[in-house]
Amino acid sequence: MKKYSLLLISLIAFTACNRKDTANSLIQGKVEREEIAVVSKVPGRILKINFNEGDQVKKGDTLAILDIPEVDAKKAQAQGAVKSADAQYAMSVRGATANQLKQLDAKRNALKEQYDFAKKSLSRIQAMVSDSLVPQQQYDEVYAKYQGALAQYTAVEAEIADVKNGVRIEQQTMALGQKDRALGALQEVQTAEKERYIIAPQDMTLESITLKVGELALPGYTLFTGSLKSSTYFRFTVPESKIEQYKKGEQIEVTIPYQDNKKIEGTIRNVKQIGAYANIATAYPDYNMQDALYEITVEPKNIAEASELFSKSTVTINKK
Known part of the structure; x- marks a missing residue:
């Protein structure tokens, strides 16, 4: 019995020494891969997660979808601002409407009649003043009415020319700037709207998913980590x-x-x-x-x- 015990002890010692020698002849290391973190850029609640840990995903796959109600409200505001700015710019370029032009034409015709009548009256009274048939005071009154009719007629002609040619170029430039600013705000909202979709930046294996459906994702928070097999x-x-x-x-x-x-x-x-x-x-x-x-x-x-x-x-x- 003692003989077998000594044999067993010797065998164990030999095996241990052999393993030790083998271990001492090797250098251990680890398999490593480059890892990538996928973060959110805008705050929102997790609406849907399309993959599980361990899944292989391709570049461009939608990993998750965020619920961002604030973006929808801002988008509606931006779209309204674009419509308003577009209408203001169009109005500044086109000038008056057809009805406004009709009103101005009617006003011009009426003032033209008054001007023609004042001109005829002035021609008649000039001859009568020359023959001393009317006093100078009466002539002066007719002449003043003529000058007033001429001024009103000239003013309405200039007003019609303005509305046909559109408003001043400075006002058009200002309206165009407001339109561009509204379009920029809309583009900003549309960019934020795209951020509700969390997209895989590369082909990778999902190692961890940090949030669950319904939880709040803050800007810059890591939602997914993945390893790159090619690395x-x-x-x-x-x-x-x-x-x-x-x-x-x-x-x-x-x-x-x-x-x-x-x-x-x-x-x-x-x-x-x-x-x-x-x-x-x-x-x-x-x-x-x-x-x-x-x-x-x-x-x-x-x-x-x-x-x-x-x-x-x-x-x-x-x-x-």
Whole structure:
């Protein structure tokens, strides 16, 4: 019995040592992907969510729809302002209406009759004044009426010319500016109206959805986070004493333990110093405390081969 116990202890010790040696010969890392955040630009309540966490979405897909009642009210106001400004500008360009022109024509005809009569009266009385048949005072009265009729007739002619040619160019410019301002306000509302649709900016996998239907989304709040499959890479942590052995551009073989130690060829894309302990990719890093730590990023040669790997899953490379 004692013999078997010693054999079992020896076997366990051998296995532990073998595992330790194997672990010491490997550098662990993680599968990483670039992440993207989708935020709201205008405040509104979540009306509908079209996808679930883990779904693959395409660029341009509508992820969610917001309920923004304030935009509808502002849109109605802006449309009314555009109609009003458009009518004012049209009126300034076209001048008087047909009925107004008829009224002015009738007024001109009446004043023309008065002017013609005053002119004839002045011609008659001039001859009578020359023959001393009427006093000068009577002549002066007829002449004053003639001048008054001439002034009124000249004024109505100028008024008709104005309305036919439209109002002053300055007034037309002012009306056009009001129209442009109203159109700008309408375009602003229409832009805000489009923001009720939360659109996927890229092809991605939805990692998290932060709000539910009925909850309020504030401007700048992250509604969705997604990972980009095309950006898959591997990240390893190496101490300063070993960093010289890994060169940028070097070809390296990455092992995927959870896929029966599947091998994926990759290229060292970058080597940089790690500024925070939380960024260490190795579960149990073997390094001296005085050593600086560096991050090695490895880009797979075949992106499609690595695109289905789970984010944050463990990968390994052989220690040099």
